[in-house]
Amino acid sequence: MTGAWTVEGLETRLDGFRLGPVDLTIAPGRAVAVLGSSGAGKTTLLRTLAGFLRPRGGRILRDGVDLSDRAPEERGLGYVPQGLGLLPHRTVARNVAYPLEIRARPDALRRTRELLDQFHLAALADRYPARLSGGEQQRVAIARALAAEPQLIVWDEPWQGLDVLARYELGLALHELREVEQVPMVFVTHDPGLAFSVADSFLLLRGGRVVAQGDTETLLRAPVDAFSARFVGFENVFEPVALAAGAPGSLRGWLRERAGPEGIAFPRPEIPSAKDDGPAWEGIVRSVRPGPHGITVEAVADDLLVAVRVAPDVDAPFPALGSRLRFAVDPATLRPLGPPGAEASR
């Protein structure tokens, strides 16, 4: 039912902003997350795929057919813009029916009812979008997108403005789209946690350029630079300049010896225990952030602000601000930053 999509060397320009080249393959039933901070070109990429921006170069192919010059309505691609783009002057039912109405489908009524039932919208059929909650609006957007029988769904910020429960439910709905309907998806987000919960692979944009790409495991295991390391959630990310002045044997010196050309990242180190064989360091506590998975303590050690995890089962009072804290960095958790295959500058 749905084909394979390939994007080859796609380039776009918009008001002086340059995006690309972007190469991407999306297999049926797969989801690609486009990540990046504001202004990275995420929405520009999506709007180019959807046909609202003319590419300056490259091709968009579906099963080998070039769609680059086709009008948006002829691409078989369901674009859900930021804010969903629900038709404010149409009820829920007439929003879902819209793609069927404009195709003059004889079974429009039956199909609309099916979709309303499938997404638990039957009771809201006569409401206008403005009177729905964020989660309800998302379900209308999904049902309406499916009514058009798209071969690819392209969704800008699916999680925007949703509360925790609605986020969870949207995650379920997206899984259903992929696994049951086998509709591949490209979505944009700036929240890596949410991206990893749905996507199989990712594309990380920065200033219009692709800085990292691959499956989600790769992004976590081998971040290419400080930006992508911070983006995927590393708190301890140090670029070469931060480590430059460290004396040999100091924390900075120790990290510098193990850093890649773009610096180094590592997960929150813990309080040293007997089994640790790495060196231990001492810092001054600057902030204490308790959470269910442990207490995150930020401590300054050798002029670096290091986030340390204090296990929740430690039956002790929270570390006091200004107190001294010992932590050990497991050498196995260190991620030298740099392009794949680059040698660490030891």
Place this chain on the structure above:
Amino acid sequence: MSGPAGGPPPDPPGRRVRTGPLWLALQLVLSGSLLLLFLVPIVALLSYAPLSDIVAAAGSSDVRAAIGLTFFASGLAVLAAILFGIPMGYLLARHTFRGHAIVESLVSLPVVVPHLLVGLGLFLVIIPGTPLYGLTHALGVPIYDTIWGVVLVMVFVSAPYTVLASELSFRAVDDRVIEAARSLGAGSATAFLTVTFPLALRGIVAGLLLSWARAVSEIGGLLVLAYAVYPSGPYNGPVTSTISVYIYNIFQTGNLRDAAAVSSLFLLIAFALFLVVRVAERSGWVPWHRGDLGS
């Protein structure tokens, strides 16, 4: 998918935040003063003319002809605003081009220019001897002292309101909604007819109402170009003038009582018309008030 969606539905619209008494008093005093200003001449006119005079004016064939011509000509002017003004508003809203600002300023010009000047300008190009005079006569649409002259002046002074209101309304339609519709399979024409136009309609209709009101109230340009209207083209009634010129004529003769009576009659008709429109809007049986369009 299971269970209800998270997030409470938004508050129903129309719920208002409590206003402080001083702020409310200020609002009442300021808007009350303005309302008083509107009411003074109306009350003056209505009280000057006895009811019997107003009834008599309504029965006069001269008055009826003038009112009939006014509504007929202003109706044509509104039609012209629909035909030409709405597309122009769309063009200005959706396209950027060299000279965009100049075109916009030109469109706004008729709103600020004294209309006597407009009439004079048009007069200069249609007097006998000019190429336009020959052309309009050859085409069977003479301008001077005909309904075409009335309509021309009315379009000139009233169409800008439709153009500007349409431009604002089309611009206010969220691009993302249009793009979503396109992506769902609507071609550009379908998207315009099913999304852009319905969403802009409310503002466009407001602009058309203003245009119509402006056309009806026009006098300056008409005094020069179509002081009297002779039967020709789509108008085959008696020699008459628009209601504004008609009242001006009576006033010029010093017959204040008749001038007040005809004015009062027209005031009542205009008020009734606007009341109907407002009630229609509030009751929800006009299409553009459905669906909480961003209200």
